Amino acid sequence: MFPAAFDYRSPATLNEALGLLAERGDDAKVMAGGQSLIPLLKLRFAQPQLIVDIGRIPGLADVKRDDGHVRIGALVRHVDVERSQDLAKLIPLLVEAVHWIADPLVRNRGTVVGSVCHADPSGDWGSIMLALNAELVVQSAKGGERVIPIDGFFEGPFTTTLRADEIATAIRIPVPSGSAGGSYHKLERKVGDFATVAVSVQVELDGRKVRKAGIGLTSVGATNLKAKQAEKALIGHELNDEVIAEAARLAAAAAEPKDDIRGTAAYKKDMVRVFVQRGLKAALARAQEVRA
Amino acid sequence: MKVTVRVNGAERSGDVEPRVLLVDFLRSNLLLTGTHIGCDTTSCGACTVLLDGEPVKSCTLLAVQVDGREIKTVEGLATGATLAPIQVGFHEEHGLQCGFCTPGMMLVASALLERNPNPTDDEIRWAISGNICRCTGYMNIVKAVKFAANMQAQAAKAPNQAAVAGGGE
Numbered sequence: 001m002f003p004a005a006f007d008y009r010s011p012a013t014l015n016e017a018l019g020l021l022a023e024r025g026d027d028a029k030v031m032a033g034g035q036s037l038i039p040l041l042k043l044r045f046a047q048p049q050l051i052v053d054i055g056r057i058p059g060l061a062d063v064k065r066d067d068g069h070v071r072i073g074a075l076v077r078h079v080d081v082e083r084s085q086d087l088a089k090l091i092p093l094l095v096e097a098v099h100w101i102a103d104p105l106v107r108n109r110g111t112v113v114g115s116v117c118h119a120d121p122s123g124d125w126g127s128i129m130l131a132l133n134a135e136l137v138v139q140s141a142k143g144g145e146r147v148i149p150i151d152g153f154f155e156g157p158f159t160t161t162l163r164a165d166e167i168a169t170a171i172r173i174p175v176p177s178g179s180a181g182g183s184y185h186k187l188e189r190k191v192g193d194f195a196t197v198a199v200s201v202q203v204e205l206d207g208r209k210v211r212k213a214g215i216g217l218t219s220v221g222a223t224n225l226k227a228k229q230a231e232k233a234l235i236g237h238e239l240n241d242e243v244i245a246e247a248a249r250l251a252a253a254a255a256e257p258k259d260d261i262r263g264t265a266a267y268k269k270d271m272v273r274v275f276v277q278r279g280l281k282a283a284l285a286r287a288q289e290v291r292a
Numbered sequence: 293m294k295v296t297v298r299v300n301g302a303e304r305s306g307d308v309e310p311r312v313l314l315v316d317f318l319r320s321n322l323l324l325t326g327t328h329i330g331c332d333t334t335s336c337g338a339c340t341v342l343l344d345g346e347p348v349k350s351c352t353l354l355a356v357q358v359d360g361r362e363i364k365t366v367e368g369l370a371t372g373a374t375l376a377p378i379q380v381g382f383h384e385e386h387g388l389q390c391g392f393c394t395p396g397m398m399l400v401a402s403a404l405l406e407r408n409p410n411p412t413d414d415e416i417r418w419a420i421s422g423n424i425c426r427c428t429g430y431m432n433i434v435k436a437v438k439f440a441a442n443m444q445a446q447a448a449k450a451p452n453q454a455a456v457a458g459g460g461e
Contacts, residue, residue: 001332008293008310008356038352039334041311051310053357079346103422105337105400108346109353191421192335 003041010053017052017167022141024050025164032074035110036118060169063087069172078107090175093182093202097128100184103192117168119160122194126224127216131200137170138162154223180204181286185275195219196262197271201279205287210234215276220255220268227251239284248276295359300368308355315339317355318365326366326395337423340396341365347400366395377440378402387436389427396423401437410441
């Protein structure tokens, strides 16, 4: 299999890349690691006229602290997250979750930001970023820089609010403070498969009570979903069995899975419930460790 | 577009359309057919090559993306007639049956041993988790990687022993 013909440009600077998109954005696709885009090109699900390969643009491959946030540049690969000792300390959820993404070979090429922008409803990073309340930093030649909260970024399968002339240059994640913990639970048929269901959870505690909560769902809707009702049900409460069960019920109610080769809708909904329960218990245990 | 890549230590170039995949560039332009096309859908790892020392799937890379970079294929493992430790391991431990996945497996394993010269069984299994062996011969593949690790460890010790022996005389 090979893709339909396209023009290929690999600009040396961000400005050059933004210029190309300003001119030809409607017919172009931006490529970072290409681990989602190239399979789509080969299947000819995507047939852009122009590929703008941002892989050679300097300054986009760093993980940096930035005003209470961690900023992951557009060329930071999954494997970079896997090996980052800073991230393991600051936001352990990222490093736990990355092991569930694709396989080691794909993780050597694919990028975090690229994966989020690809907006596959079965993608893992989307729901992790929803749980962490991340925001995308995007740039365009005309509009300069703008910041898009992840909540609302996903419009539908493979569709986001990113405009055709824009490049996502980084994702910013607020660094959890105090006693905080997260977890990612994924059910997959084999290594490298898309999730049958996955759930990402992040909590911050104030004493014994929940101050902040994030729950993201994978593979159970037209986009990665943020289980907002379930999050709300946690705020201000102690994470006892009853509160956890109620949040799990609300998250399952928010899921909109379909029957497919990986399982029935009813099964997937119930797996959301189970994973939210397990996830909150694991997150609570980790948050308490941090406090201790 | 012109693409120039260092492949197994030698500079190679070709003129390709941007849509040409690295695996096709290696096989068709450079006639390096040791890199196999298995699933062609980023699932199986048969097309694994090392890009600047890291294993990647060459069916999911454009040749133009690796312009100016360094590629190692299975043809680059041996030095002349001397097999690399990983190749000896696959031979000694019967690490292959049909052999189709073997180039990818050996490259992933050699990259693993670069980073981690003494991996546990779990670490080996983890490292090859993106490579599928359709014959399901994973047990012997793990043994082959262990064999190579031991062989490299012995080789690393050998000069010291010689030095000790020499010093004792």
